[in-house]
Amino acid sequence: MKTTQMQHDQFPREKKIRVGLMGATGAVGQAFMWMLSSHPWFEVTRVMASEKRVGRNYGEDVHWILPMEIPQSVLGYEIKSFDTQAMKDDGVEIVFSALPNHAARTAEPRLIEEGFYVFSNAAVLRYEEHVPILIPEANIETLHWIEKQGYPDKGFAITNANCSTTGLAVAMAPLKKYGIKDLVVSTYQSVSGAGHPGLSSLDITNNVIPYIDTEEEKMIREFKKILSVDVDIFPYCVRVPLMFGHLETVWVEFEQEVELDQIRRDWDESRQGLDHLPSTPEKPIEYETQFDLPQAKQAFYGFPQGMVVYTGRLKRQGSRIGFTLLVNNVIKGAAGGSIQNAEAFVTHYLDAG
Numbered sequence: 157m158k159t160t161q162m163q164h165d166q167f168p169r170e171k172k173i174r175v176g177l178m179g180a181t182g183a184v185g186q187a188f189m190w191m192l193s194s195h196p197w198f199e200v201t202r203v204m205a206s207e208k209r210v211g212r213n214y215g216e217d218v219h220w221i222l223p224m225e226i227p228q229s230v231l232g233y234e235i236k237s238f239d240t241q242a243m244k245d246d247g248v249e250i251v252f253s254a255l256p257n258h259a260a261r262t263a264e265p266r267l268i269e270e271g272f273y274v275f276s277n278a279a280v281l282r283y284e285e286h287v288p289i290l291i292p293e294a295n296i297e298t299l300h301w302i303e304k305q306g307y308p309d310k311g312f313a314i315t316n317a318n319c320s321t322t323g324l325a326v327a328m329a330p331l332k333k334y335g336i337k338d339l340v341v342s343t344y345q346s347v348s349g350a351g352h353p354g355l356s357s358l359d360i361t362n363n364v365i366p367y368i369d370t371e372e373e374k375m376i377r378e379f380k381k382i383l384s385v386d387v388d389i390f391p392y393c394v395r396v397p398l399m400f401g402h403l404e405t406v407w408v409e410f411e412q413e414v415e416l417d418q419i420r421r422d423w424d425e426s427r428q429g430l431d432h433l434p435s436t437p438e439k440p441i442e443y444e445t446q447f448d449l450p451q452a453k454q455a456f457y458g459f460p461q462g463m464v465v466y467t468g469r470l471k472r473q474g475s476r477i478g479f480t481l482l483v484n485n486v487i488k489g490a491a492g493g494s495i496q497n498a499e500a501f502v503t504h505y506l507d508a509g
């Protein structure tokens with residue numbers, strides 16, 4: 157595959173880093189398997205799901221929901237038990253977690269306790285004091301919080317945000333310098349955001365549901381922690397009958413006057429300082445000039461696929477500036493974001509010595 161080859165050529169690594177993956181059969185777990193199958197630095201060494209699947213073959217057992225074909229190289233994995241000693245014996249240091257909260261609540265602290273470097277998509281540890289909700293485009297400076305957790309003597313957790321918050325934080329990070337007064341956001345979130353099997357088809361087919369449990373609270377709390385701002389945020393989060401991608405509309409008021417062209421320039425430059433991370437797109441934020449874009453069907457566009465946050469429809473009304481955005485919830489909003497965070501850790505700590 158040409159794209160994979162590009163990554164390997166640009167980011168060579170003599171020996172790959174062995175990683176474990178928990179929750180490998182879920183919506184986010186599949187996105188991990190797909191991305192890691194061609195990753196230039198990481199090699200999936202232990203694949204885990206719930207106990208009932210232990211001993212089964214991944215390719216035969218997974219209910220594959222991604223729009224691209226399952227990679228040949230992941231078909232033959234055996235699903236293994238959650239055994240930290242076996243992981244150590246296999247040389248695993250980094251563990252990616254795509255566990256639901258109820259399972260993450262016990263598994264993640266145990267992994268940290270045993271010295272693993274945990275990159276998690278679950279919400280359980282996100283609000284702990286020294287645990288960053290890391291989004292390299294928004295708050296790379298919080299990476300060093302792992303030292304407050306005891307690294308290098310101890311394991312640590314780095315989380316990524318709730319998927320809709322990730323899109324919002326990526327788009328707003330370059331604009332924070334204008335002083336955010338407050339922000340109104342409405343989301344149109346795909347069904348895969350609820351995992352697999354997720355919502356009943358009878359509930360979501362031909363329907364729109366104006367409520368997603370705890371989503372609005374997460375958005376408020378996580379946005380403030382990520383951007384280190386204390387501002388009022390007014391979200392409405394809505395589930396729509398789409399497979400992938402969360403579309404959002406935003407109305408923001410800034411302290412300072414800012415031209416719309418300047419905002420587009422800020423978005424254009426959002427890669428600054430992240431050239432060394434293989435999963436960072438050339439332009440992490442792409443502004444769409446066509447009046448009816450971005451649309452949800454673009455969720456897997458860009459390179460790496462699904463890692464670009466698309467913005468559009470920038471306009472001014474009264475004292476507010478409005479725009480739309482699209483984030484791929486299972487890639488940039490979950491697995492891809494986590495992998496990018498692990499890349500940041502590897503370059504800033506493991507490779508720096």
Ligand SMILES: NC(=O)c1ccc[n+]([C@@H]2O[C@H](COP(=O)([O-])OP(=O)(O)OC[C@H]3O[C@@H](n4cnc5c(N)ncnc54)[C@H](OP(=O)(O)O)[C@@H]3O)[C@@H](O)[C@H]2O)c1
Pocket residue numbers: 178179180181182183184185204205206207208209253254255256257258259277278279317318319348349350351352353485486489490
């Ligand atoms: N979906 C998204 O867009 C998204 C975005 C950002 C963050 N997240 C977060 O990412 C995590 C995973 O979400 P998801 O949507 O991928 O969920 P999911 O589709 O329900 O997948 C859950 C995964 O965890 C495994 N699992 C369930 N219970 C377990 C247990 N007790 N012990 C070990 N493994 C267990 C499942 O294995 P089996 O298949 O064997 O049951 C499956 O592999 C959640 O914390 C979610 O909030 C999701």
